[in-house]
Structure formats: C-alpha cells, structure tokens
Amino acid sequence: MVVNKTWLGIGSSIVAGAFWGLVFLAPKLTPGFQPIQLSAGRYLAYGIVAAVLVAPIWRRLAGRLTWKEWRALIWLSFTGNIIYYVFLANAVQLGGVAMPSLVIGLLPVTVTLVGSRDKHALALRRLVPSLALSAAGLICIGWQSLSGPGHGSLAGLLCAIGSLVSWTIYAVSNSRWLARLQSVSAHEWSLLTGVVTGVEALMLAVPASIAATASHGTSEWFYFAGVVTAVAIFCSVLGNALWNHASRTLPLTLVGQMIVFETLFASLYGFLWEQRWPTALESAAMVLLIAGVVSCASAHRNNAG
Structure with missing residues (x-):
C-alpha cells in the first residue's frame, strides 16, 4: 500500500x-510584454479561476483556518x-530558455539537501x-548552454538564481x-493559495502598468490574456494541485528529486520551440537526470520495505 x-x-x-x-515558454510567446505584466496577468487569472472553484466550499474552509494558516498562505503565495x-520571466527574456532551465534544475539538489534535515528523512548518505x-x-x-553563443547576461543569471532561492523556500x-x-x-x-496569490497580484497591477514600455492593440491584449489564462489553469491550478498531492504523499527528500521533471519538460518544449533535436550532451543530461530520480525512488522504496 x-x-x-x-x-x-x-x-x-x-x-x-x-x-x-510550459511556464518557460510563456515569456517567449509574449515577447512584447514585460515580466511583471506576465506575473500580474498569470496570477490574476489564477486567483479568479481558484476563487470560482473554491466558492462552493469557501465558508467551510475559512472556518477551519486560523490566522497562522492564512499568514502561511500569504508567505507561500508571495515566494x-x-x-x-x-x-523567472526576467531570466528567460534576458538569457533564453536553456540557462534558467539549468539553474532551476538545481532545485532537486537544494530541496533534497534541505529536506534531509527533516525528522524521519532518509539519511543523506543514502541519497x-x-x-x-x-x-x-x-x-x-x-x-552545453555555457559553451554556445548567446547564453545570457549576468543579470539573467542572477534572476534565475533568485527564482531558484524563492522556489526552494516555497x-x-x-x-x-x-x-x-x-x-x-x-x-x-x-x-x-491561488485566491491569496490573486489578491497579491492586484498589487502588481499598478507597477505592471507603469512598467509598460510599448502600446498594444486589442488583438495583442486578447492573445496575452489567452496565454496567461492557459498558464494559470494548467500550470497553477492543475500543476499545483498535483504537486500538493505529491508533497503530501512523498517524503521531502523524494519530492525534491521530482522537481527534475520540470527541467526535463522545459528542455523538451525548448527543443520543439527551436525545432531541433537535443545534442549529445543534452541527451546525456536527460538520461542522467532521470537515472538520478529512479535511484532516489529506489532508495526510498527499499527504506519503506
């Protein structure tokens, strides 16, 4: 069982x-919009969809939460x-898809290392x-990414590191x-989390409008709205729900390894976007990353047995 x-x-x-x-493709699909506009749009859409879905059970849920839980939701939504x-959007626009995918790919290591300190966690030597x-x-x-041309700026790298730190905390x-x-x-x-994130995204609306450096036509705004809504539904509502199920089912040291699939899929979508096959180094990387996850899962299965 x-x-x-x-x-x-x-x-x-x-x-x-x-x-x-799919999150890594959104900045490429909307190159004329600023990262803060993407963030505000995505999470406003996430908040609206989450509010609609949670409305029938809102009263029951609200009665079960104390201020401590609400404070945690505010913090988790923000980070x-x-x-x-x-x-992340800044990193993708400044450095392309490959470089931030690489940095975010360190999440299995950072989360697993932090999780190894939890009670009942698998010993680090087993990992x-x-x-x-x-x-x-x-x-x-x-x-592969750093040996090729156009691997991004220092600002893009720092933004990618910022996204790594914030998501590790989350x-x-x-x-x-x-x-x-x-x-x-x-x-x-x-x-x-989606409802609270939507409220927080409202605070981004003013700076997002100030940050706008180009005017967009009606069709461009409809296109932008379609992209951020799709990202909100698939990445935030469905993706987060599946991730929360995994987080509740799996130990943190194993959950940390599972984040590698975000990197693998982001790389796959990047290859499709660029209409090319992965290089030998990229293929070796994907095999090694999958092998690492299988090894971690095997260690936890043997420990459970």
Missing part, C-alpha cells in the same frame, strides 16, 4: 512537471508564485548516488505545511 501511494505521488509530480515546463515568476547522477546531468546541461515550507494540515486537502490548499 505504501509502495502504491509512493508511485501515485511520483506520477502526480511527473504530470505537474509537464505542466510547469512561490509572485517573486518566483517575476525572477549520494542520486544526487551525483543529478549533478552530472546538470553539468552536461551547463556545459517547496520546503509548503511540504511542511501540508504535513501539518489535517482538515484541508491538498487540492483545497492549492485553491486557497
């Missing part, structure tokens, strides 16, 4: 990664959504093989909160 739950959690995290990988996506495989895969991606904090909550499901917690 434990093994079945583990594999269900792994499957949920893989699908979440497939949805999240894991608003700040993360502002940094050395999977971490080594993941690191080797990331070195391959780094060598992933660890969110997983720990889900472990504490008893009266709220993972999907309900995701919807509540």
